[in-house]
Amino acid sequence: xxxxxxxxxxxxxxxxxxxxxxxxxxxxxxxxxxxxxxxxxxxxxxxxxxxxxxxxxxxxxxxxxxxxxxxxxxxxxxxxxxxxxxxxxxxxxxxxxxxxxx
Numbered sequence: 116x117x118x119x120x121x122x123x124x125x126x127x128x129x130x131x132x133x134x135x136x137x138x139x140x141x142x143x144x145x146x147x148x149x150x151x152x153x154x155x156x157x158x159x160x161x162x163x164x165x166x167x168x169x170x171x172x173x174x175x176x177x178x179x180x181x182x183x184x185x186x187x188x189x190x191x192x193x194x195x196x197x198x199x200x201x202x203x204x205x206x207x208x209x210x211x212x213x214x215x216x217x
Contacts, residue, residue: 121149
């Protein structure tokens, strides 16, 4: 529903009233002391929401990932070196071997 502006002839103030277009004519008849003001419409453009996080928050996530290398956050945001990645692969390989022998 739109907002309409009316000039009050008695006080000289501009008032805003929120109503549907179908009730506008009835409102004008019931309030002859108000004169409708023509103003620019409030147009809302297309609103989009993106799932991007800003650089500051990404930095905080990477610090948390570095402090907790075994977490899932470290997999997505941690700065792991090649040496660290290879070491983790070897550890996982040996853990899998030990679990198969049980």
